[in-house]
Amino acid sequence: MAYLTQPDYVKYICSCGQLKPITSLYFCRHCLKIRCGFCICHEVDSHYCANCLENMPSSEARLKKNRCSSCFDCPSCFHTLSTRATLAQPRQAAQDAAAGGDTKVENKQPKKMYYLSCFNCRWTSRDVGIPDQPVASGGWPERTNPFTTRMNQLLDYYKAIAQQEKQEKLERERKKFAIRGKYITLTDKTGLTGAMARNIAGLPSSDGGSSSAIANFVASQASEDVDELPEDIYTKEVNLKQITSMAQRLASPEWQPATVSRLHPLAKLLSVKRSQRCRACDHNLTKPEYNPGSIKFKIELLAYYHVPEVKVISFETIKPGEKSALLIKLTNPTGHEMQVRLLQPEDLPQPEEREEPKSIEKSLEKSLNLEKEPLPETVPDKPSGVRVPASSRVCPPSMTLSLPQRDDAAEYDDDAHHDTDDVILWRKSNKIALRLEVVTESTVASGVPANALLALEYSYRNTVPPPPTAGGTLAGTTPAPRDHTLYTTVLLDLGVVSG
Known part of the structure; x- marks a missing residue:
């Protein structure tokens, strides 16, 4: 999902510091944060064939090797x-019965x-x-694969090694965190492990299969006998049409x-349908329908439907030490009225607790970790360690803009209300066009990218019911929606600085 007529001139700063277009971001309605693909957990819901749309569970897909x-x-x-x-034509069996010309013909239908x-x-x-x-x-x-037997032996051997290493790790953890005073089980009191207790009782070991697989494994041996090359390998003409x-x-x-x-x-x-969860609060951000023929989602919390969209209409050539005009469009994608105010990035309220400065490479390395790690509770909208290049500065107005709720029927209305204000260019349904000024320092060299940062303060109405309290909720009452004031930062790509 991306614009077909406009590249990514506007990129939003994720809570982890990544720069992504709004069509590649998610919005968590529970922790009220913007999440990118590195801030979420991916889970496989179902496997299906993209050609015949056959749906199958994960166990069956594993048996069929996906x-x-x-x-x-x-x-x-x-x-x-x-x-x-x-149509396969049947063979006609004709036999001469005698020398006199008797012929027996068997007729069959084409198959x-x-x-x-x-x-x-x-x-x-x-x-x-x-x-x-x-x-x-x-x-x-x-x-049939001629090396199936050997591959199965290798798989069993490595599974046995993994099981053995897991058991050794559990034994070390039990010795490290010894329980004093109260004992949960008899083995904790006597110091006996599960394997020792089974040996004393004369029962077979739980990892007997793993031990036998390791003991009976035959390692591969290198051989000096190599098949000789054909004699005509250097003289035979090569036909590339017959070689893969x-x-x-x-x-x-x-x-x-x-x-x-x-x-x-x-x-x-096979293809998969996946659901995505927020790393911080473990709530679903996207969850598709189980039917492989359906393109609908049960849950689809995309930032495109919750965060105000900023789109560049036009801009003048950026020159060092001069002011340039910039026309942008703001869109309210929600079903409630939204109040938007433009700010400078340094005017955003700072959270009480900040993370240590981190780079994009470190956040990527942490996000790609296989183990699920929750994000910290307070993540700034613009991490201090991420250096966002900005050679220009947008002069935001000091007024608060009111954007009506989204109306699908108003999309077909071509009449736009033109304003006489110096800032507001026109209004139409849930959209508003603004005329802003971009200031570029005289020390900026020509030829560098002309980027500008712009912060948004917007109101958001959360319709997710709050968690139950100790007093409970009265029967038959609906919890009122909660209004929040959220912040986000966008990076505007205005071409290059001309000399």
């Missing part, structure tokens, strides 16, 4: 293969057969000798075909 059993991709150009039907074909590169399953199938879906022959490319070989890592005649259809990879 591939569909009835849809295939072309091994040559990687487009989706289509099933085509043909419909199916094969796979690619409409992009014209590759068919007949090119590699795959026989036609009597059914349209399923029944296609599957090749690197992408075609890596698409089938089990076999890695070297020639085009050994290409086989590739089972189509």
